[in-house]
Amino acid sequence: MHPKALLDACADLVRLVLQFEHPADAVVSRYFREHRSLGPRERATLAETAFAVLRKKLLFEQLARSGSGPKERKLAILGFFGPRDFLAAALNDTEKKWLATCDSIPADALMAPHRHNLPEWMAQALQAQLGDDFWALAENLQQAGTLDLRVNTLQAKRNEIQKELAQAGIASEPTPYSPWGLRLQGKPALQKTDAFTRGAIEVQDEGSQLLALLVDAHRGEMVVDFCAGAGGKTLALGASMRSTGRLYAFDVSGHRLDALKPRMARSGLSNVHPAAIAHERDDRVKRLAGKIDRVLVDAPCSGLGTLRRNPDLKWRQKPQAVQELTEKQLAILQSASRMVKSGGRLVYATCSVLPEENELIAQAFSAANPDFVPLNAAQELERLKVPGADGLCAPAMTVAEDGTRSGGDFLRLWPHRHGTDGFFAAAWTRK
Numbered sequence: 001m002h003p004k005a006l007l008d009a010c011a012d013l014v015r016l017v018l019q020f021e022h023p024a025d026a027v028v029s030r031y032f033r034e035h036r037s038l039g040p041r042e043r044a045t046l047a048e049t050a051f052a053v054l055r056k057k058l059l060f061e062q063l064a065r066s067g068s069g070p071k072e073r074k075l076a077i078l079g080f081f082g083p084r085d086f087l088a089a090a091l092n093d094t095e096k097k098w099l100a101t102c103d104s105i106p107a108d109a110l111m112a113p114h115r116h117n118l119p120e121w122m123a124q125a126l127q128a129q130l131g132d133d134f135w136a137l138a139e140n141l142q143q144a145g146t147l148d149l150r151v152n153t154l155q156a157k158r159n160e161i162q163k164e165l166a167q168a169g170i171a172s173e174p175t176p177y178s179p180w181g182l183r184l185q186g187k188p189a190l191q192k193t194d195a196f197t198r199g200a201i202e203v204q205d206e207g208s209q210l211l212a213l214l215v216d217a218h219r220g221e222m223v224v225d226f227c228a229g230a231g232g233k234t235l236a237l238g239a240s241m242r243s244t245g246r247l248y249a250f251d252v253s254g255h256r257l258d259a260l261k262p263r264m265a266r267s268g269l270s271n272v273h274p275a276a277i278a279h280e281r282d283d284r285v286k287r288l289a290g291k292i293d294r295v296l297v298d299a300p301c302s303g304l305g306t307l308r309r310n311p312d313l314k315w316r317q318k319p320q321a322v323q324e325l326t327e328k329q330l331a332i333l334q335s336a337s338r339m340v341k342s343g344g345r346l347v348y349a350t351c352s353v354l355p356e357e358n359e360l361i362a363q364a365f366s367a368a369n370p371d372f373v374p375l376n377a378a379q380e381l382e383r384l385k386v387p388g389a390d391g392l393c394a395p396a397m398t399v400a401e402d403g404t405r406s407g408g409d410f411l412r413l414w415p416h417r418h419g420t421d422g423f424f425a426a427a428w429t430r431k
């Protein structure tokens with residue numbers, strides 16, 4: 001495709017994602033379905049350009065106030081993913097001059113919102129938690145996330161898959177914390193590899209892998225993945241159980257559970273039982289009261305830990321919606337906890353970085369449920385041989401008058417510190 005036509009297409013896609021009517025990845029997929037003749041390189045340019053605009057929206061909109069021509073075209077020029085000389089072939093002289101002026105503005109001359117590119121309420125919430133470290137996070141969230149794989153240990157060892165991928169020209173490194181993970185360079189097409197089609201690998205952020213590890217599911221156990229969705233963590237739990245015992249994958253969305261089925265078939269797991277539930281107090285849940293060894297609640301959340309991959313969320317998410325989510329999160333956790341048997345484990349997790357969805361929920365649950373004893377996540381991960389487990393965890397935020405902390409240590413992953421998406425997990429043992 002000629003550079004001019006590709007830039008026009010980028011501007012068109014930028015206009016569509018900025019309507020925020022649907023998640024950006026769905027808008028991009030739909031665009032590709034409607035433009036079937038696009039080749040893989042053009043698709044990569046289009047998607048990465050649209051995502052770059054979402055990542056740096058405030059800065060780019062500010063810069064687009066100058067120059068001439070339609071706003072979406074200027075945004076697409078600023079975010080264009082590809083060599084500069086290729087882009088230059090699509091620009092007129094005025095645009096080239098304007099781009100050179102934009103490029104010459106030093107970062108320290110920019111106002112704070114144009115540097116962090118976050119809505120004010122989100123920037124404030126993160127600054128309150130991180131202090132000066134906020135800027136390292138803000139910088140990190142404006143880059144694309146890494147592509148991590150989980151090796152299905154039911155089928156193969158991590159080093160075997162690493163070698164197999166290398167033979168197919170795909171370079172990878174073992175992830176630093178998860179024993180099951182491989183981190184890839186770039187975004188190679190995985191779906192055609194033999195390892196993918198036979199279910200030996202799944203795309204999964206290292207942080208998600210660590211949540212599944214913290215559940216510590218064993219052979220022959222009864223385990224519930226309460227908010228299973230398309231089953232990313234279900235598959236990791238099933239492999240930990242060596243495809244034995246019984247693993248229920250519950251979700252209120254039958255549609256999401258449908259996406260689990262082909263993944264389950266590829267994985268070779270035969271212990272997974274997906275079931276759509278009406279709500280968290282469904283009869284199926286009640287029937288399992290006190291019977292389950294391990295319950296994972298991967299709660300619906302704001303997703304603000306995943307802004308590297310889903311930058312549109314920062315513009316689509318609202319404080320009011322987060323408030324409503326917190327009520328749902330506590331209700332789901334409370335209901336799911338009833339299934340845990342005496343001596344069993346409960347894990348509450350989110351991919352959010354906001355304390356309201358994390359520590360505050362865990363602490364409210366602990367306060368209302370004295371029969372659930374908080375587990376120290378750092379000690380637990382250390383026992384599970386995760387390197388540097390201490391550095392992945394943060395102490396509870398509630399400090400009593402006598403100085404004791406309640407709630408145990410939580411898993412608290414940050415993109416700029418750990419290279420994972422932002423994740424939280426709290427664990428309890430039932431007395």
Ligand SMILES: C[S@@+](CC[C@H](N)C(=O)[O-])C[C@H]1O[C@@H](n2cnc3c(N)ncnc32)[C@H](O)[C@@H]1O
Nearest residue numbers: 227228229231232233251252253280298299300
């Ligand atoms: C964070 S996502 C789960 C992601 C999934 N565990 C994975 O690893 O791919 C949260 C899920 O919770 C589900 N959900 C929302 N409300 C629920 C409820 N009341 N009971 C059970 N699941 C619910 C959503 O449909 C969504 O699939």
